[in-house]
Amino acid sequence: MNKSDLIDHIAAQTAISKADAERALTATLEGIRRTLKKGNTIQILGFGSFSVGRRAGRTGRNPRTGESVTISASRVVKFKPGKHLKDAVN
Numbered sequence: 001m002n003k004s005d006l007i008d009h010i011a012a013q014t015a016i017s018k019a020d021a022e023r024a025l026t027a028t029l030e031g032i033r034r035t036l037k038k039g040n041t042i043q044i045l046g047f048g049s050f051s052v053g054r055r056a057g058r059t060g061r062n063p064r065t066g067e068s069v070t071i072s073a074s075r076v077v078k079f080k081p082g083k084h085l086k087d088a089v090n
Helices: 003-014 018-037 083-089
Strands: 042-044 048-055 058-061 068-071 074-081
Touching (some): 018 048
16 A cells, blocks of 8 residues: 555545545654654554664675775664454564
């Protein structure tokens, strides 16, 4: 499912126009992005939680040349599914 499919699904389930569904989805995703950018956690009961973690810097290897490469530290988004989502998938 891509963003267009998700917009179509939202519009069909809520009986709103596709334009309104797109604005709602865009606003939701933007809210999630801004919250994670601040380093905060988002918990959606029954679905899961998004959080920001740290990945330490490390030394990697270029597979083409075999040369060692320094990979800098970074922040990564983590997702932990909720119980209802796990149960629905299994």
